[in-house]
Amino acid sequence: MFLGTYRHAVDTKGRVAIPARFREQLPSGTIISKGAEGCLQVYPPQEWGMEQGLRLGSTTPAEERRLARMMFGAARECEFDAQGRIVLSADQRQYAAISTVAWIVGVNNLIEIWNDDNWRHIGEATPEEYTRIQDQVAERRRAQST
């Protein structure tokens, strides 16, 4: 389980240190790719496995082809150096608009990486906002279960 928010530097070579608490839980075969709302997502192998149903073949529909290309095209296996850092590719940094600082956030089953602005926008919430969103999700679930 990944919990907590960390602010780390990104150096000129695109390297970011993954917090030690997270790293301990990440076996080899961990994948990083694009995520919704402009973040990057780090998938431990068992989580990534769920995304792999998506394959290309002569019978794959158009939208799935598109998603597969974007998702796998942006993905890389995480390779940690001796200091526990991974390299974010130029693509990945551009997509997430990350230059010198990254926010690394544990979100239960996976890890997200955000730039300064987007994280402030998405992650920080006033008590009022927080309450409103909680109610919204509850409402939606009630509607679906019927």
Added chain:
Amino acid sequence: MFLGTYRHAVDTKGRVAIPARFREQLPSGTIISKGAEGCLQVYPPQEWGMEQGLRLGSTTPAEERRLARMMFGAARECEFDAQGRIVLSADQRQYAAISTVAWIVGVNNLIEIWNDDNWRHIGEATPEEYTRIQDQVAERRRAQST
């Protein structure tokens, strides 16, 4: 599993370097052919085998005959030189409109090769687009499973 996007030069002889990460996973018997949306596709032997359900016979429907002719007719075995490059034939370069630059993209089970423009259209996505397409495919799957 093929992951990531690479931008490589195509020289005057039509040669492109296949990224080392991909090359390691490509045994001999790898096939390159035409793909949807104007890309070229590189099939490792086991993936190519899956496409071979497509056969010509007296009961083959018309569209399948057409697809089989195009797909198998355009196919070639990949031959790597000592630097890890393959030669794209004049046909293949024309089909994919590739001149001096190629984008080489790992899409889970196979590899695609694109020209600049087409890749920019299909593969690069703003966070908004990416989020929308992800939601669309998720929605579609949810609908199908009921």
Added chain:
DNA sequence: CACGAAGTGGGGAAAAGTGGGGAGAATGAG
């Protein structure tokens, strides 16, 4: 305050990618 663990920065060897020259096979014309 001292010690250890975690994070940051940079230099250098090794690997990957790029471009061109030239030998040998294939093709086509005389």
Added chain:
DNA sequence: CTCATTCTCCCCACTTTTCCCCACTTCGTG
């Protein structure tokens, strides 16, 4: 059949990128 031209493919040399290693700083803990 011979010769010339083209094309393929192999080899070598150069450039760029990657990644491995070392050293310093910062933070948290006892």
